[in-house]
Amino acid sequence: MSFLSLKVNGQTHSLDVDPTTPLLYVLSDDLGLRGPKFGCGLGQCGSCTVLVKGQAVRSCITAVESVQGVEIITLEGLGTVEKPHPIQKAFIEEQAAQCGFCLNGVILTAKAFLDKNPKATEKEIEEGMSRVLCRCFTHTRMFRAIQRAKQGMAR
Amino acid sequence: MKNPSFIENENQMAAGAADALERAGFSRRDFMKGSGALIVCFSMGGVSGMLQAQTRAGAFGENAAADSPPANQVDSWIAIGSDGKVTAYTGKEELGQGMSTAQMQLVAEELCVPFERVNLIVADTSMTPDQGVTSGSQSHPANFNHSNLGGACATAREAMLQLGSKHLNIPVEQLTAVAGTIRSKTDASKKVTYAELLAGKKFDLKVDPAAKRKPASEWTVLGKPIGRPDMAQMATGTFEYAHNVRAPGMLHGMVVRPSAVGATLLKVDESSVSGMTGFVKVVIKKNFVGVVAEKPWQAVQIAGKLDVTWSPGPELPKQETFYDHLRNQKPTRDTLLVNSTDVDQKLGEAATVVKATYLHPYQMHGSIASSCAVADVQGEKATVWSPTQGVWHQRATLAMLLGLKAENVRVIFRRGSGCYGINGADAVTYDAALLSQAVGKPVRVQLTRKDEMAWENYGFAFTIDERAGLDAQGNIIAWDHEAWSPVLGNRPVYTYPGNVITGYLAGFQPEEFRPRSPAPEPTTFSNNSNAIPSYVVGHVAGADHGAGKVKSERALLHNVVSPFWTGPLRSPQRLQNTFAHESFMDELAARVKADPVEFRLRHLSEPRMIDVVKAAAKGANWDPRPSPKARTASAGVASGRGISCVAYEGDNGFSAMVAEVEVDLATGKITVKRMVVAIDAGPISNPDGLRNQSEGGALQGLSRALGEEVTWDDHNVTSIDWRTYHSLPLGFSVPKMDVVLLNRSDVPATGAGETAITVVASAIGNAIFDATGARLRQVPFTPERIKAALSG
Numbered sequence: 051m052s053f054l055s056l057k058v059n060g061q062t063h064s065l066d067v068d069p070t071t072p073l074l075y076v077l078s079d080d081l082g083l084r085g086p087k088f089g090c091g092l093g094q095c096g097s098c099t100v101l102v103k104g105q106a107v108r109s110c111i112t113a114v115e116s117v118q119g120v121e122i123i124t125l126e127g128l129g130t131v132e133k134p135h136p137i138q139k140a141f142i143e144e145q146a147a148q149c150g151f152c153l154n155g156v157i158l159t160a161k162a163f164l165d166k167n168p169k170a171t172e173k174e175i176e177e178g179m180s181r182v183l184c185r186c187f188t189h190t191r192m193f194r195a196i197q198r199a200k201q202g203m204a205r
Numbered sequence: 206m207k208n209p210s211f212i213e214n215e216n217q218m219a220a221g222a223a224d225a226l227e228r229a230g231f232s233r234r235d236f237m238k239g240s241g242a243l244i245v246c247f248s249m250g251g252v253s254g255m256l257q258a259q260t261r262a263g264a265f266g267e268n269a270a271a272d273s274p275p276a277n278q279v280d281s282w283i284a285i286g287s288d289g290k291v292t293a294y295t296g297k298e299e300l301g302q303g304m305s306t307a308q309m310q311l312v313a314e315e316l317c318v319p320f321e322r323v324n325l326i327v328a329d330t331s332m333t334p335d336q337g338v339t340s341g342s343q344s345h346p347a348n349f350n351h352s353n354l355g356g357a358c359a360t361a362r363e364a365m366l367q368l369g370s371k372h373l374n375i376p377v378e379q380l381t382a383v384a385g386t387i388r389s390k391t392d393a394s395k396k397v398t399y400a401e402l403l404a405g406k407k408f409d410l411k412v413d414p415a416a417k418r419k420p421a422s423e424w425t426v427l428g429k430p431i432g433r434p435d436m437a438q439m440a441t442g443t444f445e446y447a448h449n450v451r452a453p454g455m456l457h458g459m460v461v462r463p464s465a466v467g468a469t470l471l472k473v474d475e476s477s478v479s480g481m482t483g484f485v486k487v488v489i490k491k492n493f494v495g496v497v498a499e500k501p502w503q504a505v506q507i508a509g510k511l512d513v514t515w516s517p518g519p520e521l522p523k524q525e526t527f528y529d530h531l532r533n534q535k536p537t538r539d540t541l542l543v544n545s546t547d548v549d550q551k552l553g554e555a556a557t558v559v560k561a562t563y564l565h566p567y568q569m570h571g572s573i574a575s576s577c578a579v580a581d582v583q584g585e586k587a588t589v590w591s592p593t594q595g596v597w598h599q600r601a602t603l604a605m606l607l608g609l610k611a612e613n614v615r616v617i618f619r620r621g622s623g624c625y626g627i628n629g630a631d632a633v634t635y636d637a638a639l640l641s642q643a644v645g646k647p648v649r650v651q652l653t654r655k656d657e658m659a660w661e662n663y664g665f666a667f668t669i670d671e672r673a674g675l676d677a678q679g680n681i682i683a684w685d686h687e688a689w690s691p692v693l694g695n696r697p698v699y700t701y702p703g704n705v706i707t708g709y710l711a712g713f714q715p716e717e718f719r720p721r722s723p724a725p726e727p728t729t730f731s732n733n734s735n736a737i738p739s740y741v742v743g744h745v746a747g748a749d750h751g752a753g754k755v756k757s758e759r760a761l762l763h764n765v766v767s768p769f770w771t772g773p774l775r776s777p778q779r780l781q782n783t784f785a786h787e788s789f790m791d792e793l794a795a796r797v798k799a800d801p802v803e804f805r806l807r808h809l810s811e812p813r814m815i816d817v818v819k820a821a822a823k824g825a826n827w828d829p830r831p832s833p834k835a836r837t838a839s840a841g842v843a844s845g846r847g848i849s850c851v852a853y854e855g856d857n858g859f860s861a862m863v864a865e866v867e868v869d870l871a872t873g874k875i876t877v878k879r880m881v882v883a884i885d886a887g888p889i890s891n892p893d894g895l896r897n898q899s900e901g902g903a904l905q906g907l908s909r910a911l912g913e914e915v916t917w918d919d920h921n922v923t924s925i926d927w928r929t930y931h932s933l934p935l936g937f938s939v940p941k942m943d944v945v946l947l948n949r950s951d952v953p954a955t956g957a958g959e960t961a962i963t964v965v966a967s968a969i970g971n972a973i974f975d976a977t978g979a980r981l982r983q984v985p986f987t988p989e990r991i992k993a994a995l996s997g
Binding site for chain 2: 068071072075078079082083084085086087088090091092094097124128130131138141142145147148149150152154157176177179180181183184186187188191192193
């Protein structure tokens with residue numbers, strides 16, 4: 051064990067953890083966050099996604115020591131139930147979820163992609179989302195929500 | 206960190222109900238016994254016989270545990286607080302299908318209270334009635350008709366009208382129920398609230414199946430596309446899933462599954478891990494092996510390092526020849542669903558006999574989340590937070606597994622990820638409970654991806670033979686369906702912990718396989734598995750029950766023992782049988798050069814089936830002509846369209862789908878361009894929820910049709926992650942989707958969640974045939990199989 055400094059959603063935490071622990075475990079178990087989720091533990095599905103310096107990163111295969119001190123944003127860091135971020139609002143308005151477990155990865159991957167590619171075409175967005183899984187297959191609504199968010203962010 | 210709360214929205218509970226719960230502590234049953242009874246002076250005469258029939262709630266609560274809140278009591282379903290808030294109790298869970306929202310709409314509508322004033326308590330054995338499992342499109346039939354939750358709300362509203370009449374001294378006919386108030390129809394100032402009428406008492410009323418339900422024409426809440434209240438929490442990462450439950454002093458467990466299917470435990474060397482950081486305990490029970498650690502990552506590492514020796518396990522049947530293996534395996538358990546006894550004779554007389562064999566693989570639920578549960582077993586008592594589909598079932602089998610009394614076990618449902626049937630939820634709850642019992646502290650277990658995928662109860666593999674006779678005019682005169690399907694285990698229900706992997710490893714046997722051959726003649730009609738095609742009369746016990754016109758009919762199933770665990774997967778058996786029936790129907794239409802829609806309509810008698818077929822065809826702007834389309838090129842891309850339909854479980858919902866596909870003739874790659882699905886689920890509770898379910902079902906069906914297949918080698922399942930089990934990701938070319946809803950207010954509510962997925966593989970297969978003339982008879986339709994069919 052050793053002390054690590056982690057900056058999550060604007061707050062700095064000093065944590066006594068094994069530095070090889072995947073970031074996901076620290077976020078969900080040491081910090082009690084509910085946004086990032088364990089889907090596969092292999093970096094294949096996207097459920098554990100967080101934003102590290104604005105990039106979508108799979109926290110289940112990212113050692114916590116590698117992200118010390120850098121800015122980490124989780125789904126709850128974007129907005130709240132009362133004041134959701136525009137992309138969260140788009141998903142709520144489109145009712146773009148079923149079980150909702152994958153939503154963390156879908157929203158954060160889409161946000162990172164749109165931030166970088168604000169004028170992306172439908173095809174490009176599809177490619178941007180190509181490594182994310184939703185097993186309820188809410189794809190139609192999710193793409194609608196991403197389009198809505200894109201238009202909202204462009205304004 | 207937040208302790209797990211007994212209910213999701215404690216602060217929103219009806220005031221009276223919350224107080225009573227606090228008094229009751231562990232159980233709402235005390236609340237129900239202890240509160241004062243409300244005396245309602247209105248006649249219950251004339252319905253006692255019906256009540257008898259309605260008193261037990263499976264989906265309707267048949268076989269309910271003796272100490273379940275009784276399904277025939279209004280108080281089992283609803284409580285109205287002194288603040289006018291309504292608390293409703295249900296055994297039908299929110300699994301992502303929108304059932305909580307629809308049930309809140311139902312309560313608001315029937316009870317005439319604002320939607321915002323309704324709080325729903327979902328599946329907790331200390332509070333909610335035993336409604337079996339939330340599965341098989343049974344939630345709507347169970348709770349939205351005249352019994353259970355819907356019946357209770359209607360009974361309560363009528364009781365409020367009676368009491369209001371007495372209170373206001375106004376005849377019932379001149380009263381109306383609005384926003385939790387009984388008021389005069391002509392003078393709005395003459396009114397009294399439900400809370401005032403109840404005065405803190407309970408209803409003490411039996412659910413009256415004859416209580417008048419509000420006609421759909423008067424609905425203001427039900428039938429509307431109300432958004433899900435949990436959506437904002439999910440989108441902002443604040444929703445509590447089973448994975449987020451944290452109990453004080455909680456430890457973390459991991460399981461070590463056998464090294465091969467059927468392997469048994471020989472030796473565990475605890476010294477291999479006992480010095481590791483965070484190590485708490487190694488737990489062994491027969492062939493069950495698990496570890497407990499202080500932190501989750503420690504548990505993962507310890508489980509990985511634990512030195513365990515297993516026996517090699519038996520050799521598995523070869524996957525390459527598995528479908529023939531099914532057909533040749535003995536013993537069998539045979540079931541005849543329908544048998545006119547003249548099928549062979551009619552086939553002998555037919556102008557043409559068509560035969561085909563269809564193959565469907567084991568597929569997995571493949572939930573996005575590895576299953577997770579928290580258990581707190583201390584001495585004689587246990588509390589678990591579980592994503593199980595049936596809390597009362599889980600309670601009974603957990604008691605067996607732990608050697609506790611069922612009444613000392615409390616199971617609280619917490620949502621996992623979408624399950625689509627029995628995924629790892631029950632197994633992981635057993636895992637957590639066994640580990641917690643061994644350490645006497647709360648333990649959380651989250652399976653690895655491999656443990657989720659390699660050991661779940663897979664959806665059934667099938668080998669299906671279809672034979673039909675056609676007369677000289679091209680009409681079907683006989684249909685013979687014969688299928689072979691492997692089974693092992695199932696849902697644990699109330700008595701079989703060994704029906705899932707953990708219970709089996711801990712020493713419980715799965716439900717016994719009882720050979721039976723030949724099959725007895727059918728005495729009652731059941732098309733629960735859709736083994737009976739839609740086009741036959743379904744003549745059993747002196748009456749026709751089917752959706753079609755063909756009189757000569759036989760449907761025969763041979764179950765055999767499976768090498769892998771099996772269980773219900775979204776549209777169990779129905780999807781596989783429908784793939785065969787509807788592909789075969791298309792082959793028959795092609796044989797007589799008939800348009801596939803017209804050919805179906807010609808053989809159907811059920812008006813609701815006819816309507817969905819017509820609606821899907823109309824929605825897709827169907828071009829009537831025989832399949833296949835004349836192929837103009839041997840290279841490039843060919844396009845085509847196909848139709849499929851089903852009377853889900855015979856009568857529990859109707860759907861039809863038109864799929865439009867493109868086939869790359871060089872690569873065998875399929876692109877589905879458009880799907881039009883027509884759904885009739887009776888009166889629609891929430892059209893947006895039904896659309897969401899139908900869109901999801903259609904695309905999930907597409908993924909299963911094109912890529913999903915459980916694979917194995919000599920000893921192990923080899924589809925153990927998302928690289929080896931092929932689910933369509935978000936990035937595939939999503940087809941344009943049209944959902945056509947046929948809203949019927951004159952019939953009972955039916956299932957809806959499994960209707961769309963049931964028709965997908967056949968609709969796509971038929972479209973591929975239309976495009977290319979190549980018939981796909983084996984799911985999934987991989988590019989290799991398509992290329993083989995194209996060249997064949």
